[in-house]
Amino acid sequence: MNEKEFAFSKTNYILLIIGFAVVVLGFILMSGGSTTEEAFNPDIFGTRRTVIAPMVCLAGFLFVVVAILWKSKSNSEEEDSEKTVVKDDKKSSE
Numbered sequence: 757m758n759e760k761e762f763a764f765s766k767t768n769y770i771l772l773i774i775g776f777a778v779v780v781l782g783f784i785l786m787s788g789g790s791t792t793e794e795a796f797n798p799d800i801f802g803t804r805r806t807v808i809a810p811m812v813c814l815a816g817f818l819f820v821v822v823a824i825l826w827k828s829k830s831n832s833e834e835e836d837s838e839k840t841v842v843k844d845d846k847k848s849s850e
Contacts, residue, residue: 768823775816785805785808
């Protein structure tokens with residue numbers, strides 16, 4: 757109990773970094789040349805920009821949500837043991 761308790765564990769931070777990297781990869785896949793008034797660039801309607809890149813970004817955002825909600829087993833086991841100790845203390849005081 758004397759240790760500072762953080763909202764996220766090391767695993768959460770690693771998963772968050774991976775999720776953000778996937779989102780950045782999706783935005784990189786969306787980048788490229790554009791159409792000007794002088795010349796039309798048909799690549800702006802390519803499958804990579806209109807289908808693959810948005811799906812990669814969506815997957816990255818979903819992965820970030822999972823990383824935020826992820827609860828490691830060691831944290832849950834510690835909380836369960838703390839709850840047991842609190843219950844035992846209440847029973848012994850009665």
